[in-house]
Amino acid sequence: MNQVQPLSIAGIYEVCIGVADAIPQLQYWEQFGYRIGQIGELSASEARELYGVSSKVRSIRLYHQDADHGLIRLMIWEKPTNDGLQMSSMKVKGNRWATTLTADLLNILNHAEDAASANLSVKYTSPHWEIIYNKERKPRPFVEEAVGVREMMLLQPLSRQVFFQRFNYALPNYGKINSNAFF
Structure with a gap:
């Protein structure tokens, strides 16, 4: 007799980001092809039960095309417990980063340099x-194609991202560029 295995989520389903104001972050993530998806709210008691934080929270899940993982969730807490990750290292407790495939890593680098x-x-x-x-x-350089990726990391007060651009190979189920997005 075959037993059905329960469904499970493996890997990082979504990166949760605590924000005071969702609008600038919505505008930012839209540049990478994300769009507003489900919106929800928990009372302080519900949030305490689920997250261990006694604060009302409004949550906005951002979708990326047809992806079912690697999503972004913006969380607007009524009473945040701290100032967030800020500009500390990638090794700080609670750190989660989004890995993003791009077709133009130099464009992102140009913006990072302009921001600095x-x-x-x-x-x-x-x-x-x-x-x-x-x-x-x-x-053989200049004779055969180079196969690999260019990668860079970008830290900002409300985002931690690792960007990569593929060269001469494709993995259809790992990263999908939104051709309508700025980045």
């Missing part, structure tokens, strides 16, 4: 080359 020049709170790494699959392969 404007004295905005931003930290970033320069894009670096990484070979993820077939590491033993030794292509």
Whole structure:
């Protein structure tokens, strides 16, 4: 007799971000192709039961095309317990980052450099080359195609993102670029 295995969610289903004002974050994430999805609210007692925080919370899930994971959830707490992650390292407790596939990593780097020049709170790494699959392969430069990714990290007070751009390979079920989005 076959027994049906219960459904489970594996990996990170969504990145939750506590915000005081959702509008700037909605505008920001729209540039990466996200859109408003489900909106919900919990009373202080319901939030205490679910999250261990006695504060009313309004929640906005952001969808990205037809993805069922890797989503963003903006949470507007009536009584936040702290100032959030701010600009601390990627190793701070509670840190979650969004990994985003892009077709133009240099465009993101240009914006990060402009933000730093404007004295905005931003930290970033320069894009670096990484070979993820077939590491033993030794292509001949300028003769054979280079297969890998360029990656960079971007920290802002309300977002932590790792961006990557693929070169000469595709994984259809891992990352999907929204061609209508700015980034």
